[in-house]
Amino acid sequence: MSDAPEISRTSIVKLARGVRLHKDSARGRMVLLAPERAMAVDDIALAIVEAFDGEHTLSQIAAGFAEKFDAPVTQIANDITAFVHELSIRRMLEIVE
Amino acid sequence: MSDAIKIPRVPPPMAMLAELTHRCPLACPYCSNPTELTGADEELSTAEWISVFRQAAALGVLHVHLSGGEPAARGDLVELTRAAATLGLYTNLITSGLGLTEARVNSLADAGLEHVQLSIQGVSPESADRIGGYGGGYNRKIAVAGWVANAGMPLTINAVCHRLNMDEIEAMIELAIGLKARRIEVATVQFHGWAERNKAALLPTREQAEQATRTVAEARERYRGTLVIDYVPADYHSKYPKACMGGWGRIGMNVTPSGRVLPCHAAETIPSLSFETVRESSLAKIWYEGGAFNAYRGEDWMPELCRNCERKAVDFGGCRCQAMALAGDASATDPVCIRSPLRDDLTLEANAFSVASQADFIYRGRASKT
Numbered sequence: 459m460s461d462a463p464e465i466s467r468t469s470i471v472k473l474a475r476g477v478r479l480h481k482d483s484a485r486g487r488m489v490l491l492a493p494e495r496a497m498a499v500d501d502i503a504l505a506i507v508e509a510f511d512g513e514h515t516l517s518q519i520a521a522g523f524a525e526k527f528d529a530p531v532t533q534i535a536n537d538i539t540a541f542v543h544e545l546s547i548r549r550m551l552e553i554v555e
Numbered sequence: 556m557s558d559a560i561k562i563p564r565v566p567p568p569m570a571m572l573a574e575l576t577h578r579c580p581l582a583c584p585y586c587s588n589p590t591e592l593t594g595a596d597e598e599l600s601t602a603e604w605i606s607v608f609r610q611a612a613a614l615g616v617l618h619v620h621l622s623g624g625e626p627a628a629r630g631d632l633v634e635l636t637r638a639a640a641t642l643g644l645y646t647n648l649i650t651s652g653l654g655l656t657e658a659r660v661n662s663l664a665d666a667g668l669e670h671v672q673l674s675i676q677g678v679s680p681e682s683a684d685r686i687g688g689y690g691g692g693y694n695r696k697i698a699v700a701g702w703v704a705n706a707g708m709p710l711t712i713n714a715v716c717h718r719l720n721m722d723e724i725e726a727m728i729e730l731a732i733g734l735k736a737r738r739i740e741v742a743t744v745q746f747h748g749w750a751e752r753n754k755a756a757l758l759p760t761r762e763q764a765e766q767a768t769r770t771v772a773e774a775r776e777r778y779r780g781t782l783v784i785d786y787v788p789a790d791y792h793s794k795y796p797k798a799c800m801g802g803w804g805r806i807g808m809n810v811t812p813s814g815r816v817l818p819c820h821a822a823e824t825i826p827s828l829s830f831e832t833v834r835e836s837s838l839a840k841i842w843y844e845g846g847a848f849n850a851y852r853g854e855d856w857m858p859e860l861c862r863n864c865e866r867k868a869v870d871f872g873g874c875r876c877q878a879m880a881l882a883g884d885a886s887a888t889d890p891v892c893i894r895s896p897l898r899d900d901l902t903l904e905a906n907a908f909s910v911a912s913q914a915d916f917i918y919r920g921r922a923s924k925t
Contacts, residue, residue, distance in 0.1 A: 474737075476669045476709035480643060484567045484615025491645040493670040493709055493738060494785070496569060496617045547780050549709075549737040 465542055467520070467535060470555040472512035477550045479507060492550050506541055512554045516542060565843055565852065567615030570807040572622055572820065575604065575635065577812050577922040579625040580653045582688035583676065584916035585715060585750035585757060587820050588624060592922040597813040601631040603833065605638040607810055610838040612642040619644040620672075624812070624922065627654030633662045640667025647672060649713070652699035653692060660699065664706040671703045672711040672740070678726040686719065688918045700734040711738040716767065717757035718909070724767050728774045732782055741771055742787035747821040747876055753916045760909040764789035791905040795866060796873025796889035803851035803875060808842060816841045818848050821876040825885045851875050851885070860888050860895070 465471070473479075477492040479499070488504050490497040499507060509519045520538050524531035545551045577592040599607070608619060619639050626632055627650055639646045647670040648663065675696060677683035683693040703710045712731040716724060724741055731739040743764070744750045744757050759767070771786045778784070790797050800807055800819045809817040814832040822828060828847040831840075842848060851872075854862050861872040872878075873889020881890040882897055890897035 474709065475707050478645075478669075480617065480645070482615070482617065484613075489617065491617060491669075493647065493672075493711055494618070496645075547783075549780075549783050 465516075465539075465546055465553060467517040467539070468515050469542075469553055470512060470515050471542060471546075471551045471553055472510050473507065474550055474552040479504070490550070492548065495548070495550075502537075503541065506538055510551070512552075566805065568611075568806065568808050568842055569616065570618040570620065571607075571611050571616045572620045572807065572809040573604065573607070574622050574624065574809065574811050574820070575599075575626045575629045575632070576624040578628040579623055579651065579919075579922070580628075580689055581625070581651050581676075581692060582918035582921070583686060583715070583749075584688075584753040584918055585717060585744040586919040587745070587748065587750075588919065589821075589823055590748050590752070590920075592920060593812045594922055598629075599810075599812065599814045599833070601634055603814065604631075604635050607814070607833050607838065608635075608639045608642055608644060610833075612644050614839050614842060617645055618647060620647045620649050622649040625651050625654055627651075627659070633659070633666050636663055636668050637666035640669070645669055650674070650699075651687070651692070652696040653689070655699050655702070657702045657705075660702040660706055664708055668708060670709050670711065672713050673700055673703070674713040674715070675727065675730065676715070677720050678723050678730050682720065682723075697734070700736070704735040709738075710734065710736040711740060712736045713740045713742070715742055715744055716759070717744045718759045718763065719757070721759045721763040721767055724770045725774065728770075728778070728782065728784065732778065736782065738783040738785065740785045740787070741767070742785075743767070743789040745787075745821075745874075745877075746791070747824060747880065749917070749919045751880060755908050756916050758791065758905060758908040759789050761792045761906070764792040790874075790877075790891045791901065793891060794893045796870050796877070796891040798870040799874035799877070799889075802871040804842070804848040805852070805871075808838075808848075816845070818851075819876065822847065824876050825879050827885065856886055858886065858888055864894065 480489050480491050482489045488499050490499050490507060516538055520531055520535035523534045576598055577588050578595060611619060626648060636646055646668050648668055649672045651674050673696060675683060676686040680693040684690050700710060714727045728739055746754050750757060768788055771784055775784050804818045809820045814834050815830045816833060817830055828850060830847050831845055854867055857872050861867050873892060875885045878887040878889050879885040888895045890901045
């Protein structure tokens with residue numbers, strides 16, 4: 459295996475096998491579960507993770523959020539890229555394309 | 556002065572280590588099982604384990620780690636996996652690989668197993684099988700890794716390190732990548748139980764420990780995005796103790812093959828503690844009210860040295876079992892800490908062990924079968 463794949467705004471991603479959202483009822487929150495890891499996700503992170511459907515590019519997801527939340531697309535795209543990078547170095551994402 | 560009554564709030568547990576059995580084909584001289592092994596006739600039944608999982612999920616446990624011994628020695632492993640996964644628990648198998656076949660790996664994946672942690676003892680059949688005390692073990696593990704990858708499950712390689720294999724860490728990391736693992740745990744032996752008996756053969760030298768830390772740091776850079784590397788350094792050569800268990804009774808619990816509920820796998824080495832079992836009490840009652848769980852929660856138990864130290868929120872005073880083993884007092888500051896009055900003696904001891912001529916090991920014993 460070589461270096462990790464590059465992720466760009468045209469990338470299409472989905473959660474890797476063994477990574478899933480879970481309703482953590484005991485603590486009243488949503489968590490992203492992965493090997494040896496439980497990451498609490500706020501509403502924004504939850505919306506992003508749910509948009510990782512393995513079909514839409516990161517740019518398309520950002521454009522959709524910009525329209526839905528009436529927010530600047532550049533800022534949203536940066537937030538998504540940063541979040542994707544964090545998940546990616548933890549091997550929590552699969553790059554579909 | 557505040558007259559508010561201090562009510563300690565105990566958070567629910569995040570993780571459970573379910574030691575399904577002590578039976579194991581391997582005989583690693585650093586096994587984390589207790590030196591008095593539980594026989595097959597005392598193990599919890601399938602129904603009892605499923606009840607434990609149901610209570611765990613209700614209590615707030617997120618991850619359940621099916622471990623042992625070798626969990627594949629349980630004939631009901633697939634059934635237990637399915638039960639845990641159905642309850643929404645993130646289900647992880649911690650295995651030597653021995654006792655798994657390709658068909659069984661596929662059945663576990665179908666049952667909802669989400670992650671496999673496979674131990675390796677070295678990077679060649681000769682060195683690995685000598686440590687494991689089981690001929691053919693290494694080659695079998697390599698086959699198991701392939702079956703796990705084919706089944707699509709994420710794989711972590713568990714590499715326990717000690718004086719005899721610490722110079723192979725780089726090769727272990729490369730092996731993990733070759734086996735398509737997403738993660739590797741490079742963990743230095745913790746000297747409890749069997750490992751304590753084998754300290755003279757297993758304790759790494761200071762130079763090895765320092766080199767291991769550099770090797771891991773470089774590999775983390777090199778394989779960023781390819782392999783996640785978790786690392787447990789040699790605490791005997793560290794300045795500060797490990798944050799054992801993330802704090803006593805704070806994050807996780809361990810259930811033994813016969814159902815005793817422990818704050819950590821070595822807790823039975825502390826003679827002043829007594830442990831309740833899931834056969835006589837509920838998991839919730841044991842977690843929140845059990846004497847052993849409350850013995851070292853918070854900071855009231857701490858010696859002044861720890862209570863006045865800013866690191867108490869970082870390492871919680873270190874490891875209670877290590878304090879017991881090295882200071883003869885489970886409430887003492889972990890002697891690894893540079894602020895402990897026992898640290899100088901420990902350094903002398905560690906250096907003496909490191910230059911000792913290589914001793915043979917005492918292999919882990921075998922749990923009785925019925």
